[in-house]
Every structure is written in structure tokens, then in C-alpha cells.
Amino acid sequence: MMDWEKVFATRASRMKASEIRELLKLLEQPDIISFAGGIPDAALFPKDAVSQAYAKVLGGEQATVGLQYSVSEGYKPLREWIVGQMAALGIPCKAENVLITSGSQQVLDYLGKIFLSPKDTALVTWPTYMGALGAFNAYEPTYDRLTPMSNRAAASYREDAEKAGGRVKFAYCVPEFSNPTGETMPQQDRERLLDLADELDIAVIEDAAYQSLRYDGESVPPILALDIARNGGDIDKTRTLYCGSFSKTLAPGLRVGWVVAAESVIRKLVLVKQAADLHSSTINQMVIGEVAAEVFAPQVEKVKATYSARRDRMLAALDKSMPEGVEWSKPEGGMFVWVTLPKGMDGAELLARAIADYRIAFVPGRAFHADGSGENTLRLSFSCASFEMIDEGMSRLGDLVRREMVKSAA
């Protein structure tokens, strides 16, 4: 009989399903009101446009192209469409600066693969996107806290990385309507982040999964746009990798994302992708290209109208239902509100009680912290919740938090 543990060798093979994920798996009971899943509302998917695009591609001369192997860098017309979108964001680039991936999650895996040796340091915010930590963890890095707004010196980061046994390799962030906090990084902090990256001579990974979903407030230039401006308009001299996704605007089930960066790093990533899965689904890239060309702008407007109303409703419900001592973010876009509970309260314990006694769910904040802190925080997602669910759910959450506050005071 095979003893697999003897053969497993790497951190990836030692990964365990987190208890929180296991707990959240239990949430499929229909009577639970869930604010846990960070997923788009399926009712908004452009189903007809997608259906028509598959029929068009498979009914035309390009059908066999869609079903055949293709190049690792991705379908050229889709890459060219992305070039147009990037230009509108202040990111002038060519198709050679774009790689198509199977969702933007895959970019994070590949970036871990090319940058991280064991004990190298990755800079991330506390909290940060849980899936980024999962992708990077396989490559056994150390994490240090990215705080662009602080004046912590580059030398201090460098020294700590050396103590950990490696070098600082990149800074990762979700600058717009962050997962999990919903907050947006101001332009001044983006500039400071680039200053720090220059001093450390490291890459900056800009996870722009939510960028299109701004509901109000002033838009801020992408970090890559600021980096290009610092480099005389030449993307090939920049250090920022911009990761984009169609999952939050069109549909995640086709698994199509992209990364935009200097051509020299894209060329490396193409080789990594070739070795790792040859290429992303040809037909899905063609279909996303068709759908984007046909309905991208109105589709984004539709999603924004729905989600912004739900955000408004959630913020109003929180105002009404939460006791004194609880704070939350006021996101200008995206899918999440971040709640900070009074000190001493534990999000994971609260979740267990929320499910057992109040039939509501959310994600405890600790899962988003590379250092395991953030006990007294939690993430609420409003993307899939009706007004009724939001009103009822926030009312129950308020009751639960009040009950726990009374208990801990006793």
C-alpha cells in the first residue's frame, strides 16, 4: 500500500483545506442567508450573448480553429481588444504585452512560479486576497506587511527579508475595491508603492479584478499607468504587472483573464504557460472576444447598477442594525464590505454561532491575513444578495453581535 505522505515533498503537497472553507462548504442549506461567497450574481451573466457567440464561432470558418490547440500567448484578436481597453485606462501597450490566462488566479500562480524561491519575501497588505496567499504559498515564501501609507524604509524591508533567508521579490495588492476590504488605494499611496518598489528593485503585482466596477467617487490611475508615466510612456521599462479578469464583468465559468506587462516578462510567462497547460481554451477566448466586442460596456453598466444598489442597501442596513463599536468600510465599487468588530471578538467563533443560531454566513477576516491576525474582522459580500436578504441578514448580524457584546461584558 502506498504511503503518499512519504513521497510528497513540497509545501503545495502539505497544504490543507482550511477549516473555514470546510465550514463554508456546509452552507448549501437553502435557509442560510449567505454573504460569504465572493462570486458574481449569475442572474446578470450575458447568457444570450455568450450563447450566440458560441454558435457564431462554431458555425463559421473559424470552428476548427476554436477546437484545435493554439498558441500559449493567447488568441490574437482578444489580446488586441484588451490593448484597446488598456489604452482607455491610460496604459498604452501592444498585443506583445498581453498574455491570456485561465482566469487571473492563474497569473498569481505563474508569478509565484517565476519569482519566488523558498524563503523569499512577498509584500502583501494585511488583509489581502486569500486566493493570492494560496497561490503564492505553494512556492514557500515569507510575507512582510505592505503599508504604502507608512514611511517604513526600503532598507528595513530588505533587512527583514535577509533575516528570513531570501530577498524581497514583489509587492502584491488589489488597489481598487479590494478583496476583502472594498477599499481603494489613493493615488498618493500608489506613487509611494512605486517609490518603494524602485528602491527595492522589485516587481509590483496589480490585481485589477474589480477595476471596472466603480459605482461612485473619482477613478484613480492604475499603478501600471503611473509606472508607464514614470518611464517616458514605455511599458517595456516598467516593473508593474496588471492582472485583469472577465470573471466579474462577463462570466467566470469560461476561465479567461489576462496579464499586461513589459514584453520581457510576458515572454517568460508564455514559456511558463506552455509548460504548465499549453494554452487557455481556444474557443472560450474566441467567445469572450466576441462577447466583449458586442456587449462589454452595456454589460458593465448593468452589473454596476445592480451591485451599487445592493451596496447602498447594505451600508444603510449596517447603519440601522449595528451597535456602537462596530465599524465598516464604505466601498466605492466592487463586491465587499469589511466589518471591524470590537477588540476581543473573534470572527471565526462568530461565524460558527451565526450559522448555528442565526442562519447567516460571512467570511471571518483572519483567513485574509498572512500573519493570522485580524481576529475581530469579517467580510460581507453584497453581490448576490437581494434587498430582503440584506435587510434581514444585517438585522440578524446586528442581533448576534449585540448578544456577543453583552456576553463578553458579563
Next chain:
Amino acid sequence: MMDWEKVFATRASRMKASEIRELLKLLEQPDIISFAGGIPDAALFPKDAVSQAYAKVLGGEQATVGLQYSVSEGYKPLREWIVGQMAALGIPCKAENVLITSGSQQVLDYLGKIFLSPKDTALVTWPTYMGALGAFNAYEPTYDRLTPMSNRAAASYREDAEKAGGRVKFAYCVPEFSNPTGETMPQQDRERLLDLADELDIAVIEDAAYQSLRYDGESVPPILALDIARNGGDIDKTRTLYCGSFSKTLAPGLRVGWVVAAESVIRKLVLVKQAADLHSSTINQMVIGEVAAEVFAPQVEKVKATYSARRDRMLAALDKSMPEGVEWSKPEGGMFVWVTLPKGMDGAELLARAIADYRIAFVPGRAFHADGSGENTLRLSFSCASFEMIDEGMSRLGDLVRREMVKSAA
């Protein structure tokens, strides 16, 4: 300006495009007769069945399921269809033993990720599938030569691995109609391989990409079937991972493959997949499931009829055109014939002359050898070649080889 080389840290980031791949990229001129690409004939794709399946999925109640995020292990009905296919091959298993991946290439990447620390040893045949070497290379292994037919002792493999600075972690092979040789591993060798794996306590990776494509001869039980038989019928006690693919039977453009193994290793791979790309395209898994249920058996018969006739034609043309001193494999299935030239002749040099003077192409054999040997070998693919291309191409190849033999004799 960013100096990327300073930030790159890993073997994956140091990978370079091979010169041969660059050379083969030049082959898009229409007047070249190419036997280089190891790809299926697009004319055989079940285009109508695929088109109907997308229309059915997107027109029905399951449309939003297909467009939404889904579980990392894969679409349950497709996993259950695979369970049925495996049973017919003598591999009794449950859906929990099956993970869906984005082509079987992705399994190789994930297996490198969970098994290989730098300097660990992977056992592969000389020659072996080039893409497997590419996938494993990112994890910085050493290679040792797998020769199941030899009596080399386990202790010798173990000692060499220790000298290299690690441990033997797995043996990888393509037992049926191998890429690149077209040869099939006899049952006796499969049993010896399992003996060796038992002694070394390592995993066996069975790459079964071509398994369905047998044209004649006796079928041999899959290594996993033999392993299950050794373990009282219990797949959860086995050490073999069976990697399957729809790319050679249905269509590669949807990127759907699978791996079957003991549940404990599948559970690890599910975590790896979750961190690396969340899951394979939901809609493509549903569509492949529909198409497989509808047309798999007749589709495989159609592909076999076409490819077996091309194989026959190529073997006959080689008989007619090749000079004394050249040998080649007689594959019972698959897509490839492996040619051994007289010693001293170099496949890569021959390719350059073949393109320049004879307008034909193939893949030089060295690319498939982990130790860089195999100079005097080359791979011919017959899957996409018409009878006319085969007759004309083999005639030109014979002329070229004769010319080179005369030159080297002079």
C-alpha cells in the same frame, strides 16, 4: 527601468524557448510538408456535436451553472462518465478518485508541484514526452533513465538520487503508442515498473493521452489496472496516477483532461488546483460531458479509421523510400513513427536541411531526451498528413537521408 533578470529567481523563470520550437514556428509557409506537429486532424473534430452541446447547455436550466464559478475537483457528471470509462479499462474507481484538469498537461505541472523539490530525481524513459520534461523542469529535478526492461536494481537508482542531492520521487511514462516513439510497453515491463516503484516507494505517472487510439495488436492492461489488482481491487491503496485526455479523441481546444488515482492524492491535487486556477472551465466540462455521452465511441472509431490508414501509408512509404541503415518503429496506435538514422547523423542538422532543400519538416529526437542524447533520431507525425503528403514527404526524406549518407561516407 526595471531589470527583470534581477528579480527572476527560479528555474521556471530561466527557461528559454528551445531553438527547435523556434525553428518549427517558421513552418507556417504553405509549401512545407510538415510531419512535425503532434496535433490531431481538425477535420475530424465532432464540430456539430460540440456546437449542439453548447446550445443545449446554454439554452437550458443549467446555463448559469456553466457560466459561474464551480468546484475545483470538476463537474460531477463528467467525473462520473469517466468512472464508467475507467471501469471498462479494468480500473474500478469512484468520482472521488477523479480530478478534471485543463488538459492532461496541467496534471504534469501539478504533479511536479507536489512531488519535486529541487534536486529530487524523476525517472523518465530516453526518449520521453517533451512537454513532460517542460512541466517538470520548472521544479528543478534531476532525471534518471527509466528502463523497466533492464534489471537495474532499485538500490542503484536510490544511490544515484542521493548523489544528486535528493530522492527518487516518481517514474513517468507514456505506456501506449508513446509520444515520441509510438511504441507500447509490454505487460511484463509494466509489472517490472510496479516492482521497481514498490521497492523505491515512489509514485508512477501513467500518461495515457493516446490510450483510445489502438489500431491493431492486443491491448495491454493500464499500469493503474495492474496496480489495483496487486492491491486487492482497492484503488485507494495504489501508487499509480493515470492521466487522461479528450484532446486526441474529441478536441483539444476545450482544454479538458483528467487524472485518476487514490483519493488521498486527488484531495491534494484539488487543493493545488484551487490555489492555481480555481477550476477548469465549467461550461467546457459540461459540453465535453454531453459530447462524450453522445458520440464518444463512434468518434473514436472515426479517428482510428483515419489515423490507422495514415499509419499504414507512412510505414509503406518508409519501406519504399528509406535506404538501408535507417530503422523505424511500427506503432500499433497513436500518432507517431520514430526514426533512427545511422550513427553520426544529426536530426537537428537534418531538419535545417530538410526545410531549406526539401521543404519537409519533422521533430529532431534530441528534444525528447532528458540527457540531450538521441542525436540520430527523429519523430514523424502522421495524424494530419494526407496519403499524397505522406508519399511525397517520405520520398523527399529518403532522398535527403541518402544524400547525407553519401556526404558522410565521402
